[in-house]
Amino acid sequence: MSTKIIHALYTDDDVLLQAVKQVRDKHYHIDEIFTPFPVHGLEKAMGIADTRLAINAFLYGIVGLCVATAMMNYIMIEDWPQNIGGKPSFSYLENLPAFVPIMFELTVFFAAHLMVITFYMRSRLWPFKKAENPDVRTTDDHFLMEIDTHGADVEEATKFLYDTGAVEIKLIDKEAH
Amino acid sequence: MYKVTSKLKIVAFSLIILGALLTAVGFWQVPTSQDAVKEMLANEAAHGGGHAVESNDRHEVAMASHDDAIHKSSVSEEHHGEANHGVSHEDEHAEHVYHQLKNRPWSAVYVAAFFFFMIGLGALAFHAIQKAAQAGWSPVLFRVMEGVSSYILPGGIIMFLLLLATGLGANHIFIWMNEGVDVVGHENYDAIVAGKTGFLNVPFWLFRAGAFIVGWNIYRWNIRKFGLKQDEAVDGDISWYKKGFKHSAMFLVFFIVTESIMSWDWIMSFDPHWFSTLFGWYVFASMFVSAITTIALVTIFLKSKGYLEFVNDSHIHDLAKFMFGISIFWTYLWFSQFMLIWYSNIPEEVTYFVTRIEDYNIVFFGMVAINFLFPLLILMNSDFKRINWFVVTAGLFIIIGHYLDIYVMVMPSTVGESWFIGFPEIGSFLFFAGLFIFYIFHTISKAPLLVKGDPYVGESKHFHY
Secondary structure, X not given: OEEEEEEEEEOOHHHHHHHHHHHHHOOOEEEEEEOOOOOOOHHHHHOOOOOOHHHHHHHHHHHHHHHHHHHHHHHHHXXXXXXXXXXXXXXXXXXXXXXXXXXXXXXXXXXXXXXXXXXXXXXXXXXXXOOOOOOHHHHOOOEEEEEEOOOOOHHHHHHHHHXXXXXXXXXXXXXXX | OXXXXXXXXXXXXXXXXXXXXXXXXXXXXXXXXXXXXHHHHHHHHHHOOOOOHHHHHHHHHHHHOOOOOOOOOHHHHHHHHHHOOOOOHHHHHHHHHHHHHHHHXXXXXXXXXXXXXXXXXXXXXXXXXXXXXXXXXXXXXXXXXXXXXXXXXXXXXXXXXXXXXXXXXXXXXXHHHOOOOOOOOOOOOOHHHHOOOOOOOHHHHHHHHHHHHHHHHHHHHHHHHHHHHHHHOOOOOOHHHHHHHHHHHHHHHHHHHHHHHHHHHHOHHHOOOOOOOOHHHHHHHHHHHHHHHHHHHHHHHHHHOOOOOOOOHHHHHHHHHHHHHHHHHHHHHHHHHHHHHHHHOOHHHHHHHHHHHHHOHHHHHHHHHHHHHHHHHHHOOOHHHHOHHHHHHHHHHHHHHXXXXXXXXXXXXXXXXXXXXXXXXXXXXHXXXXXXXXXXXXXXXXXXXXXXXXXXXXXXHOOOO
């Protein structure tokens, strides 16, 4: 069985935001929106759950802090203690101030890199990935809203979308998956 | 329009009266003579495990470290040693403790007076930044900022009177003011301080303080006037707003220079041998985060009373972000100052931290934990920043933590190991807190709570994150 997908194109982010609200009030299902730049407040308007990336960032930061602590403890205290500036490194705690910058840096390093990698994986992006983008103009100056009609009256939906400010509407047959 | 309620007045005045009484007790507690101190020390030693174990320990530490060069008042101390070879060790110690105890209530008043003054000054700087940056989110908070910053008038006068009294010799909290400190051969002679007297002398020091306080107050008076005039202006006329922008931009240049010099004059010169090149920034970070916290607390208070209906949780969120961010900025500066000095371990620099770690261990590291860990953990989550009681909890920690921050900047140099948080400290804190609360709410009640003439007020009302 196939369903009809509507691609509605907009040219202005404010109009788009307004349209998203109207479309959701009508209980049409928005599959996806493609925009040339991040639109402030779009995810809230679409009703998408908050990102959990921040929680990941915190956990990654803790991992970084632990790695830095273990690493500095092994390198500077256990494996090869040295006397730097009259401060023999026999104890991690007593030499802590010297290690704080490294602990800080690795916390940031782990949080930042792992967060980027998580983000790419979660967004299903990787090298040589083929673009899912249905219309190249969404990389330039157009905003595309993908609506699943779920058997609703396509004619009526199209008319409604033009009223919300869409500049162009395409009807696409898509195999159900 | 906000009206100061009688309840708020009662709270403020009882704080003032209670604080004044406790401070008076603090002054009254000071031993009357050196002999009284000797007797007190002897009693403490005899009682052993008596009433004040902690203070005994402290005195033992003091005894042990008495000959160390790291001793804070080592300047006068060493020379006392040379001059009076005959005087016994106990006499010398008693004299030393006597001076510290005499300094204690004065220092307590000084710390509290400066702390609340700096909140006002920080709020003024924050207000100026909002104006100069033409910020769109904050105009709904301008009247709160104007209210908090208005305290620099009474606070500035009190600070100046306090400095004047100190300069005239009412107390000896600044050792560089000791008589004969720059006279070769005098028992108080100190070559390093003598080399700085071109800058660090009482008349010039007082002149600077006066000029800075007057300069800050002129800007504050102007920006308040411009704001009120802009409210009355006809639609489309934003000439007062533009004027405010220019004055704010100029003030910020004036402020960052004078604030820096003020921090050397009023705080860093307690340790005239020691210097830190980022001290101005460090004090600024402290005043900025305390001021933003106070703005947030006052805003939340007024909202809870049904005022400021146009302030939404996005504004609170932004203030909380500032509290979070500047707390981390403060920690960054604190650590930058600490680590370099700790690592290089140069005697004339490291004494500053040696006294603090040896004599003030719990306050010194405790306040770092309060000022860094609490805001970090409480305010890290984005959602918590818009929940009022989270912001208030973090805010109270920040206020107490930064009071302690100023406390450990000043006290180790003036009272050394004879410190305690007792009557004068708590009393003067309450006194100035009462005065501060009364004065800022009095100012807030003088004008409508919304700056209706500001061109960005519409944007600010609709601000959402």
